[in-house]
Each structure stands twice: as structure tokens, then as C-alpha cells.
Amino acid sequence: MGAFKSGCVVLLLSVLACSASQLEAASRRRILVSPEVHSDGRVTFRLNAPNAKRVDVNVQFVQGLRLMTRSKMGVWSVTLGPAEPEIYEYSFIVDGLQIVDPSNSWLKVWLRNSKNLVEVSGKEPMFFQQQQVGHGTVHIHKYRSKSLGVTRGLYVYTPPGYETSENVRYPVLYLLHGMGDTEDAWTVVGRANVIVDNLLAKNKARPLVIVMPYGHTPSVPPDMRSIGNYGAFERDLIEDVIPFVQERYRVSSNQKDRAIAGLSMGGGQSLTIGLGNLELFGWVGAFSSAVPRTGKLDNLLAELKETDDKLNLLWIGCGRKDFLFEANQKLIERLKSDNIKHIAHITDGGHEWRLWRRYLNELVPLLFKADK
Amino acid sequence: MGAFKSGCVVLLLSVLACSASQLEAASRRRILVSPEVHSDGRVTFRLNAPNAKRVDVNVQFVQGLRLMTRSKMGVWSVTLGPAEPEIYEYSFIVDGLQIVDPSNSWLKVWLRNSKNLVEVSGKEPMFFQQQQVGHGTVHIHKYRSKSLGVTRGLYVYTPPGYETSENVRYPVLYLLHGMGDTEDAWTVVGRANVIVDNLLAKNKARPLVIVMPYGHTPSVPPDMRSIGNYGAFERDLIEDVIPFVQERYRVSSNQKDRAIAGLSMGGGQSLTIGLGNLELFGWVGAFSSAVPRTGKLDNLLAELKETDDKLNLLWIGCGRKDFLFEANQKLIERLKSDNIKHIAHITDGGHEWRLWRRYLNELVPLLFKADK
Numbered sequence: 250m251g252a253f254k255s256g257c258v259v260l261l262l263s264v265l266a267c268s269a270s271q272l273e274a275a276s277r278r279r280i281l282v283s284p285e286v287h288s289d290g291r292v293t294f295r296l297n298a299p300n301a302k303r304v305d306v307n308v309q310f311v312q313g314l315r316l317m318t319r320s321k322m323g324v325w326s327v328t329l330g331p332a333e334p335e336i337y338e339y340s341f342i343v344d345g346l347q348i349v350d351p352s353n354s355w356l357k358v359w360l361r362n363s364k365n366l367v368e369v370s371g372k373e374p375m376f377f378q379q380q381q382v383g384h385g386t387v388h389i390h391k392y393r394s395k396s397l398g399v400t401r402g403l404y405v406y407t408p409p410g411y412e413t414s415e416n417v418r419y420p421v422l423y424l425l426h427g428m429g430d431t432e433d434a435w436t437v438v439g440r441a442n443v444i445v446d447n448l449l450a451k452n453k454a455r456p457l458v459i460v461m462p463y464g465h466t467p468s469v470p471p472d473m474r475s476i477g478n479y480g481a482f483e484r485d486l487i488e489d490v491i492p493f494v495q496e497r498y499r500v501s502s503n504q505k506d507r508a509i510a511g512l513s514m515g516g517g518q519s520l521t522i523g524l525g526n527l528e529l530f531g532w533v534g535a536f537s538s539a540v541p542r543t544g545k546l547d548n549l550l551a552e553l554k555e556t557d558d559k560l561n562l563l564w565i566g567c568g569r570k571d572f573l574f575e576a577n578q579k580l581i582e583r584l585k586s587d588n589i590k591h592i593a594h595i596t597d598g599g600h601e602w603r604l605w606r607r608y609l610n611e612l613v614p615l616l617f618k619a620d621k
Numbered sequence: 622m623g624a625f626k627s628g629c630v631v632l633l634l635s636v637l638a639c640s641a642s643q644l645e646a647a648s649r650r651r652i653l654v655s656p657e658v659h660s661d662g663r664v665t666f667r668l669n670a671p672n673a674k675r676v677d678v679n680v681q682f683v684q685g686l687r688l689m690t691r692s693k694m695g696v697w698s699v700t701l702g703p704a705e706p707e708i709y710e711y712s713f714i715v716d717g718l719q720i721v722d723p724s725n726s727w728l729k730v731w732l733r734n735s736k737n738l739v740e741v742s743g744k745e746p747m748f749f750q751q752q753q754v755g756h757g758t759v760h761i762h763k764y765r766s767k768s769l770g771v772t773r774g775l776y777v778y779t780p781p782g783y784e785t786s787e788n789v790r791y792p793v794l795y796l797l798h799g800m801g802d803t804e805d806a807w808t809v810v811g812r813a814n815v816i817v818d819n820l821l822a823k824n825k826a827r828p829l830v831i832v833m834p835y836g837h838t839p840s841v842p843p844d845m846r847s848i849g850n851y852g853a854f855e856r857d858l859i860e861d862v863i864p865f866v867q868e869r870y871r872v873s874s875n876q877k878d879r880a881i882a883g884l885s886m887g888g889g890q891s892l893t894i895g896l897g898n899l900e901l902f903g904w905v906g907a908f909s910s911a912v913p914r915t916g917k918l919d920n921l922l923a924e925l926k927e928t929d930d931k932l933n934l935l936w937i938g939c940g941r942k943d944f945l946f947e948a949n950q951k952l953i954e955r956l957k958s959d960n961i962k963h964i965a966h967i968t969d970g971g972h973e974w975r976l977w978r979r980y981l982n983e984l985v986p987l988l989f990k991a992d993k
Contacts, residue, residue: 348721351735356735358726497785
């Protein structure tokens with residue numbers, strides 16, 4: 250698909266015989282390329298909107314909106330940057346209406362609302378960028394959740410060599426998404442599969458299976474009440490997802506080979522479910538997490554102190570500009586004062602995928618080590 | 622996700638303690654539901670666009686554009702239908718600009734340009750609708766194409782029971798997408814996995830593996846020249862994809878257990894590659910296909926006549942309103958006059974996924990039968 254991502258051309262295709270040429274004719278049109286990523290890290294955005302009075306682009310690597318310029322033909326464009334190598338979100342604002350770029354098929358699809366993504370590369374590939382290494386496989390399942398009474402989606406990553414190995418049992422990370430996401434977010438936006446492919450190629454992590462379930466639970470009327478109310482998801486995970494995975498994948502069923510981590514809402518779920526089920530999970534990670542409410546947290550930490558040797562790792566990451574930073578800071582102070590072993594990873598940045606990709610890249614090499 | 626798909630509500634969530642409530646607060650906003658599918662098959666479309674002068678919806682189940690009505694708050698809406706149970710494409714046109722619905726995360730993503738999808742259900746589930754049956758798995762691979770010198774995507778469907786069966790080798794269908802599609806089209810839009818799950822649940826087909834490769838090949842400058850020029854894809858398929866699949870999946874390597882089929886461009890590829898490699902493919906299907914040019918076709922049919930007993934099935938489907946209908950009609954006449962065994966499946970309809978889902982549902986039960 251790479252060839253479709255560069256250049257801006259007008260196509261008048263040569264005519265072939267018979268119906269192949271008819272199909273070509275149907276596609277004979279001006280192909281507008283947007284975004285066009287230049288080798289120096291600048292990015293050109295384009296939108297064909299002859300009737301618009303004003304078009305802006307809102308892209309993460311510049312602050313605020315940037316006005317685009319209209320050509321005589323009605324194509325709006327602007328070139329911004331250079332930007333650091335990264336995956337950035339963007340959208341267009343056409344006369345006040347936010348839209349996605351019709352020329353770009355890479356979308357961060359949320360439960361409600363989508364944004365486009367654009368990737369800027371540098372001279373060396375970044376840790377989240379596909380390299381010429383062995384690639385694992387992402388498996389899309391539909392499973393019947395008996396506990397919830399619905400059929401749900403589930404993504405599973407297996408590392409390179411999984412299909413051709415035999416009699417090897419792998420440790421497993423349950424990796425949870427955020428409030429606006431679905432079960433594909435950690436692969437489509439988070440690049441978890443690519444990050445782990447790259448870590449494994451450098452021998453920086455143990456080969457592992459990653460299970461990415463859908464974190465919302467049915468509720469009527471449609472709302473966000475699954476935030477802070479994780480009981481139904483906990484049952485689905487423990488009674489349905491884990492048995493489903495253990496039946497179909499060569500994963501270890503030992504507590505010391507099972508981790509749970511997540512971002513934002515999924516971080517809150519990881520703390521609640523992980524610390525609440527220490528007989529199941531030996532490693533817990535919470536990225537920019539929605540820290541459980543005080544009473545709930547008291548119970549979890551009390552239990553953790555009683556059984557501290559069961560937990561191999563409690564890993565907390567948060568950016569200083571995150572709106573959840575204060576809550577995470579308080580959690581870390583609490584862990585210190587309670588003398589609970591943990592790793593606190595405070596970084597720059599806000600509530601954003603840029604950090605979560607980095608946190609995953611930091612966490613995975615620490616998991617499933619024989620020595621604590 | 623079902624709960625997020627119905628109803629139109631204003632949310633003011635109750636406040637919880639600590640950071641979970643902060644996360645809720647961040648999501649406290651009017652949630653606009655679009656599309657809303659009513660139980661009688663009518664569909665309400667909504668778009669928040671206070672500054673727009675005119676908003677239309679373009680949906681497959683009505684002819685032409687339909688004007689939407691603006692509320693005082695600037696939300697445009699219209700209720701259309703009732704529509705027959707089906708998956709329909711739609712988009713909004715805001716003051717002449719075609720956009721996707723920001724409230725709907727189900728998209729048909731094309732190489733260039735995306736449309737939304739909306740599914741209308743009837744009293745009984747349709748053949749392409751998820752039912753309470755065993756579900757197969759869709760596997761997303763990245764593989765290195767040595768013949769093309771690039772890393773490419775590949776989707777593979779395995780039937781229910783594949784993971785827990787042993788020593789069973791499955792027949793395999795190579796299923797190709799159209800010109801505007803990528804390797805996920807047959808699952809995301811075509812529902813190939815759901816269709817086959819349902820066929821298998823009714824014992825109407827032999828359990829099979831389906832391989833869905835990416836059909837375009839790199840070309841400079843970015844264009845659609847892969848139409849009608851299938852040599853590079855043929856090498857990728859035969860030298861890279863098939864060995865990759867045979868190494869990782871329990872598939873039969875017999876010609877009589879290997880089929881190839883596709884839609885539009887992928888139909889042209891299936892005819893060209895399938896009939897051109899009868900030692901590899903025992904079954905060929907072409908849906909609304911871009912029939913190969915006359916000279917190429919002459920060669921293919923000449924070879925086929927010489928080795929007619931090698932081919933178990935040649936299946937041609939096309940809709941009478943398809944812009945490729947005449948070419949397909951000519952192909953069928955040619956097959957008749959050349960006395961080449963085939964099944965011609967002429968139906969109503971145009972160049973559309975509605976037909977391709979049905980064609981797949983017709984074709985799969987015919988594949989891999991012991992008796993010709």
C-alpha cells in the first residue's frame with residue numbers, strides 16, 4: 250500500500266482491452282494525496298472542498314488550528330512541520346465542522362468519533378515502526394461471554410515463531426484499552442504487535458502472548474457507566490476470556506506467567522482486577538490510569554500488603570500533563586508510605602497514545618523475569 | 622458494543638470519587654446516535670453541523686440524495702426506509718462536501734475514500750449476520766514478500782474448531798478483493814468469516830481455511846496499474862503467500878483442495894491466475910469480474926480446454942446492472958460456444974457488496990466436493 254501513500258498525481262490511465270479497461274475507466278479521476286509526508290518530516294494536508302469558506306487542520310504536532318489555503322480548483326492545502334518521528338492524530342475543520350480526511354484510510358476509530366492518523370518517520374525507524382524483523386500474528390476472535398450473555402470481540406497477539414513451535418507454553422499479558430476504544434485499539438493505534446516484534450528481534454523481552462479483550466460491558470441506556478464499575482468486565486475476563494484463551498493457545502496457566510496492564514480506564518481495570526486477584530495475576534501495569542476510588546483502593550492495597558510476595562511487579566506510568574496525573578501521583582505517594590514495592594514511571598506528556606506506546610515498550614521487557 | 626448503537630440520549634453521569642470520576646467528567650457530553658436503526662427497518666441519520674446550510678444523506682436503500690432537517694440546536698436528521706435486512710453504505714453531503722458520519726465507527730475503508738456502513742436486521746437473521754453458532758478466527762499476518770521486496774498484510778480465516786483439532790488438513794480458498802479494497806475488505810465489509818461460520822453451522826459446506834491477500838502491487842507513481850497487470854501479484858501469491866500459509870496452517874497442498882475466487886479486479890485475478898495455474902488451483906470463482914483482455918483470455922481458455930479435467934469448477938457471477946455485465950455475458954457465451962463446463966450465475970443488482978456476499982454464500986457450498 251506504500252505506493253499509494255506518496256506523491257500527488259493526476260491520472261489518465263492507458264486504455265486496456267475488454268472489461269479491465271472499463272474498471273480502470275471507472276477509477277479515472279484526480280487522486281488527491283493527503284497526508285503527504287515529506288522526507289524532512291514536513292507534512293502536507295489536502296482536502297478537496299470547493300464550496301467551503303474556511304478549512305483548518307488540527308494536528309497534534311502543532312498547537313491549535315492551522316488555516317489551509319484554497320487553490321483555484323477548490324483544493325485546500327497546508328504544509329506543516331517538520332515534526333519529530335511519531336504517529337500523530339489530525340482532523341479537518343470545514344466551516345466549523347470536524348471531519349476526517351477522505352483521502353486517508355488510517356483512522357483511530359473511537360466508539361464515537363474518529364480521527365485520522367499520520368506517521369512521520371526519521372532516519373532510523375522508531376520502536377513502534379515496522380522493521381524487517383520476524384512478525385507475530387494478530388488473531389481476531391468472536392467468543393460467547395456466558396457471564397455477560399453476549400458475543401464479543403477479542404484480539405490476541407502471538408509472537409514470531411509461535412505457529413511453527415511446538416510444546417512451548419508462553420507467558421501471557423492481558424492488555425486493556427481506554428474508555429473511547431475498542432478491542433482493536435492496542436494494535437491499530439497502539440502498535441502493540443509491532444512494538445513487541447521489535448523488542449523480541451533485539452532479544453529484549455521474553456516471547457509472550459498478548460490478549461486484548463473488549464473492556465466495556467453492556468449497559469442500558471448507552472452510557473459510560475463501565476468506568477469505575479468493573480465487576481461485569483472482571484467476570485467476563487476471568488470466567489470467559491481466560492478459559493477461552495487457555496483452551497486455544499499454548500499459554501502457561503501459572504500466576505507468575507500472567508500479567509495484566511492497561512491504559513486510562515484499562516489502567517483502572519488492571520489495578521482493580523489485577524490486585525484483586527493476586528492468585529491469577531503476577532504482574533500489574535497501569536498507564537495514565539483511572540485510579541480506583543479511595544475505599545476500593547484501600548481494600549486492594551490492604552490485601553496486597555498481606556500477600557506482597559505474590560506480586561512480581563506493580564508498574565505505574567503517567568505524564569505530568571495528564572488530567573489524571575494528580576490521582577496517579579497520590580497513588581504513588583500512597584504506595585511509598587505503605588511501603589509497597591512498585592515502579593513509578595513519571596514522564597512528560599499528557600493523556601495520549603504517544604506515551605502508552607512508550608510505556609508498553611518499557612513494561613514488556615520487565616515482565617516474566619525469573620528473578621523479581 | 623451493542624449498547625452504544627441504540628437510543629439517543631443526553632448523559633449526565635453520576636459522580637464517583639477520585640480519578641474515575643474525572644475520566645467520566647471528560648466524557649460528559651451530548652452523545653449523538655447515528656445511525657439509529659429502528660425495529661421496523663427504518664433508519665434515522667443525525668449530524669451535528671450548526672453552521673451548515675444544507676445537509677443530505679446518500680444511502681444505498683433510497684435513490685439519490687435525501688435532504689436532512691435542521692433542529693434549532695443545529696442537529697440535522699432524517700428518518701428513511703423501512704429498508705430490507707441488508708448492510709448498506711451511506712455518507713453525508715454537507716454543503717457539497719462528502720463526509721463520513723462522525724458518530725459511526727463502522728466504515729468501509731477504501732484505498733482512497735471511505736463510506737459508512739449501516740446494518741438493518743429483520744425478524745430472522747440473514748446469512749451474513751452473526752448468529753449464536755461457533756465462530757472461526759480471523760488472523761492478521763505481516764509477511765515478507767520476497768518476490769515484491771516489501772512487507773505486506775494478509776488475512777486468514779480458520780473455521781470453528783481449527784485450534785482444537787489436530788492432524789486435520791483443511792482445503793483452502795484464496796479470496797481476492799476489488800480495486801478499491803485492501804486485505805481486510807472481505808471480512809470487514811464482505812463478512813466472509815460470518816457467512817462461512819453460518820454455512821458450517823448448518824453443515825452446508827466443508828470446513829475450510831480462507832486466505833485473503835492484498836491484491837495490489839507496488840508501482841511508481843501511485844496509480845491503479847495493477848488492474849489488468851497481474852504478473853507481480855501472481856508471483857507474490859504463488860511464491861510467497863501460498864508457502865507462507867502452508868508452513869503455518871494445516872491446509873492441504875493438493876490442487877483439488879485449493880480454490881481461488883475474487884470480486885471485480887480480484888475476479889480478473891482469479892481467472893488469470895487460477896486458469897493459468899491449473900496444477901495449483903482446482904476451483905475458480907469470478908464475481909462481477911474484470912474479465913481478462915481478449916488475447917489473454919484466448920490463451921487461458923485454450924489451455925483450459927486441453928486440461929479440462931483438472932478444473933472441478935468454474936463459477937461466474939454477475940449482476941445485470943453491473944457496468945461489467947456485458948463483458949461477463951460475453952465470457953459466458955464464449956464458455957458455452959467453447960463447450961467449457963462452468964456455472965453462470967446471473968442475478969439482479971450492480972457492482973456491489975450486496976451481491977458479493979451472496980455469491981460467496983453460493984460458491985462455498987460447492988467447493989471441495991469429492992464428486993465433480
